[in-house]
Amino acid sequence: xxxxxxxxxxxxxxxxxxxxxxxxxxxxxxxxxxxxxxxxxxxxxxxxxxxxxxxxxxxxxxxxxxxxxxxxxxxxxxxxxxxxxxxxxxxxxxxxxxxxxxxxxxxxxxxxxxxxxxxxxxxxxxxxxxxxxxxxxxxxxxxxxxxxxxxxxxxxxxxxxxxxxxxxxxxxxxxxxxxxxxxxxxxxxxxxxxxxxxxxxxxxxxxxxxxxxxxxxxxxxxxxxxxxxxxxxxxxxxxxxxxxxxxxxxxxxxxxxxxxxxxxxxxxxxxxxxxxxxxxxxxxxxxxxxxxxxxxxxxxxxxxxxxxxxxxxxxxxxxxxxxxxxxxxxxxx
Numbered sequence: 001x002x003x004x005x006x007x008x009x010x011x012x013x014x015x016x017x018x019x020x021x022x023x024x025x026x027x028x029x030x031x032x033x034x035x036x037x038x039x040x041x042x043x044x045x046x047x048x049x050x051x052x053x054x055x056x057x058x059x060x061x062x063x064x065x066x067x068x069x070x071x072x073x074x075x076x077x078x079x080x081x082x083x084x085x086x087x088x089x090x091x092x093x094x095x096x097x098x099x100x101x102x103x104x105x106x107x108x109x110x111x112x113x114x115x116x117x118x119x120x121x122x123x124x125x126x127x128x129x130x131x132x133x134x135x136x137x138x139x140x141x142x143x144x145x146x147x148x149x150x151x152x153x154x155x156x157x158x159x160x161x162x163x164x165x166x167x168x169x170x171x172x173x174x175x176x177x178x179x180x181x182x183x184x185x186x187x188x189x190x191x192x193x194x195x196x197x198x199x200x201x202x203x204x205x206x207x208x209x210x211x212x213x214x215x216x217x218x219x220x221x222x223x224x225x226x227x228x229x230x231x232x233x234x235x236x237x238x239x240x241x242x243x244x245x246x247x248x249x250x251x252x253x254x255x256x257x258x259x260x261x262x263x264x265x266x267x268x269x270x271x272x273x274x275x276x277x278x279x280x281x282x283x284x285x286x287x288x289x290x291x292x293x294x295x296x297x298x299x300x301x302x303x304x305x306x307x308x309x310x311x312x313x314x315x316x317x318x319x320x321x322x323x324x325x326x327x328x329x330x331x332x333x
Contacts, residue, residue, distance in 0.1 A: 001034065001097070001100065001101050001104060003094070003097040003098055003101050003315045003316065003319060004079070004084060004097075004312050004315060006030075006097040006100070006101075007077070007084050007089060007093055007094045007096075007097040007310065007315065008077040008079065008084055008086070009026075010023060010026075010027075010088065010093035010096055010097065011075075011076065011077035011084070011086035011087065011088050011089050011093050012076055012077050012086070013026055014074040015068050015069055015070055015088070016069065016070055016071070016072045016073075016074060017069040017070070017071070017119075017120055017122045017123045018047070018069075018123075020047050020048075020068045020069050020119040020120075021046045021047060021048070023068050024040065024047075024048050024049075024050050024068060024117070024119070027050050027068070027096070027117060028040065028050060030100075031050070031052045031100070031115070034100075034104060035054065035055075035104075035107075036052040036053060036054055036103075036115070037052065037053055037054070037055055037058070038050055038051070038052040039051055039052075041130065041131060041134070042130075043118075043119050043120065043126050043127045043130040044119070044120075044126065047119045047120070047126075047127075048119070049116065049117065049118050049119060049127045049130065049131055050068070050115070050116070050117040051114065051115070051116050051117075051131075051136070052114065052115040052116075053112070053114045053115075053136075054107055054112045056112050057112035057114075059136050059137045059138075060112050060113055060114040060136070060138060061138055061139045061140065061290075061330060062113045062114070062138060062139065062140040062141075062142065062290070062326050062329060062330060063113065063114040063115065063116050063136070063138040063140070063141050063142070063289060063290065064099035064102065064103060064113055064114070064115050064116070064142050064144065064322065065099075065115070065116040065117070065118065065141055065142070065143050065144065065282070065286065065289070066092040066095045066096055066099060066117060066118070066121075066143065066144035066145070066296065067092050067117070067118045067119070067120070067121030067122070067127065067282060068092075068093075068096070068117050068118065068119060069119055069120055069121060069122050069123075070087050070088040070091065070093075070122065071087070071091075071122050071304050072087075073087070074087055075087035075306070075308065077089065079312075082311055082312055082313065083309040083310065083311055083312065084309060084310050084312060084315075085307065085308065085309045086308065086309075087308060088308070089298070089308050089309050089310045090146040090297065090298025090299065090300075090302060090303050090308060090309065090310040091145070091146050091298065091300070091303035091304065091308065092121075092144055092145060092146070092296065094296075094297055094298055094310040094315050094318075095144035095145070095146070095296040095297060095298070095318070096117060096144075097315065098144070098296070098297055098315055098318035098319050098322060099115060099142075099144055099322060100115060101319045102318075102319045102322035102323050102326070103115055105319065105323050106323055106326055106327075111326065111327065111330065113326055114136065114138065116131060116289070118131060118282060121281070121282050124259065125261065125282050125284075125285040127282070128282035128285035128286050129285050131286065131289070132285055132286055132287060132288050132289070135288035135289050136289075138289050138290040139290045139291065139329075140290045140291050140292075140293070140326075140329045140330075141283075141286055141289040141290045141291065141292045141293070142292075142293050142295070142322060142325060142326065143281055143282060143283050143286070143292055143293065143294050144294075144295070144296035145277065145279070145281050145294060145295075145296050145300070146296055146297065146298030146299055146300045146303055146310070147275055147277060147294065147295045147296055147300070148275070148297070148298070148299050148314065149273075149295060149296070149297055149314055149317055149318055149321055150272065150273045150274055150275040150295060151266075151267075151268060151269045151272045151273070151274050151275070151293060151294070151295045152266055152274070152275055152276065152277040152293075152294035152295060153202070153265070153266055153267075153268055153274050153275070153276055154202075154203050154263070154264060154265045154266055154276050154277065155263070155264045155266065155276075155277040155279070155280060155281050155283060155294060156203070156204075156206075156233045156234055156235055156263055156276075156277065156278050156279065156280065157233070157234030157235075157238070157260065157261050157262045157263035157264070157280060157284070158231055158232070158233060158234060158259070158260070158261045158280045159231070159232040159234055159238050159241065159242070159257060159259075159260050160229065160230075160231055160257070160258045160259040160260070161229070161230045161231070161232065161245060161255060161256070161257055161258070162227065162228075162229055162255075162256045162257075162258050163185065163188055163189070163192075163227065163228045163229075163230065163249060163253045163254070163255055163256075164225070164226070164227045164253055164254045164256070165181040165182070165184035165185040165188065165215075165225070165226045165227070165252060165253040165254075166181055166184075166224065166225060166253075166254070167179040167180050167181030167182075167183075167184065167222065167223055167224045167225065167226070168222070168224055169217070169221055169222055169223070169224040170221075170222040171220070171221070171222070172219070172220045172221060172222055173220075175222055177222075178222030178224075179222070179224075180222050180223055181215055181216075181223045181224055181225050181226040182215050182216055182223045182226045184226070184252045184253055185213070185215065185226040185227070185228055185252070185253060187252055188228075188248075188249045188250075188252040188253045189210060189213075189228055189230075191248045191249065191250075191252075192208065192210075192230065192245065192248055192249065193208070193210075195244065195245075195248045197232075197241075198235060198236065198241070199235070200235050200236070202276070203235045203263075203276055204235065204276060204278065205235070206232060206233060206234060206235050206241070207232070207233045207278075208230055208231070208232050208233075209230065209231045210228055210229075210230045211229050211230065211231060212227075212228060212229035213226075213227075213228045214226070214227050214228075215227055232245075233278060234260075234261075234262070234263045235263055236263055237262075237263070238260055238262075242257060261280040261284055261285075262284045264281070264283050264284050264292070266283070266292060266293065266294055267291065267293060269293065269325060269328075272295075272321070272325070277294060277300070278300075279300055281294060293325065293329075295318075295321070295325075296318060297310055297311070297314035297315050297317065297318040298310040298311070298314060
């Protein structure tokens with residue numbers, strides 16, 4: 001298959017998280033057309049994972065996996081001599097194309113790998129959680145994310161935190177009568193920004209991003225409620241960090257931890273350049289699918305941007321790299 005043209009076909013099907021149905025339907029048809037048996041695994045209404053195997057091996061030892069959903073907005077594909085552009089080109093539709101091409105190439109050599117394409121990675125790993133309830137007995141999972149074709153030694157986790165401050169409304173001409181929730185929230189966030197975070201010589205630092213701040217009712221009203229959403233990138237267990245956050249915020253606001261994706265330390269692979277992924281993946285939610293590896297074409301630095309792209313050279317290199325790793329994992333020369 002032509003990985004470049006197939007990448008463009010996938011990019012041109014809008015699949016923002018929650019609307020993965022059409023791209024899943026397309027993949028089912030194309031996988032069946034090239035000789036695989038593809039089936040849908042329902043994750044939510046009109047949202048299905050796709051699991052595909054060759055008839056010779058319905059329960060393969062090795063499975064390639066990545067996600068079908070993208071972040072908004074939809075950006076159709078275009079290309080120049082060296083790159084394919086568009087939403088999902090590197091995160092992760094180019095990876096889907098490379099993994100299918102690798103599975104077909106391995107099949108021609110008598111090696112039968114499976115394919116698992118998931119919904120919801122960009123939001124809550126819903127598809128991975130559903131897939132993990134019914135594993136297919138694989139020993140190895142090669143997960144695809146844009147790592148510039150380097151093997152990830154680790155993937156940082158994520159801890160989402162909602163910080164809510166309560167106040168008392170009053171006329172802004174008499175602030176002493178009210179109690180500003182926004183003032184409390186600002187102070188709480190200021191303390192969090194000054195809070196020391198852990199670091200690891202190999203993995204790097206734990207980082208924090210304040211992504212959303214909202215509150216208040218009008219410029220002439222003392223605000224009775226304010227809220228912020230923050231995200232910490234984890235480099236280890238979260239228990240101590242959670243306690244540190246609570247103690248730092250203190251009585252200024254209520255702290256709620258709304259989502260955690262654990263930190264994952266992964267295996268290296270001799271002869272292949274390595275990196276540390278500062279982003280999260282579906283791997284922690286796919287614990288029943290075998291020993292995980294993480295690598296794929298494209299750069300995370302252009303994922304989620306207006307100019308998202310994947311280099312054509314990296315797409316072709318990824319196919320060969322996936323085949324090489326698969327054969328070594330399965331002890332096949």
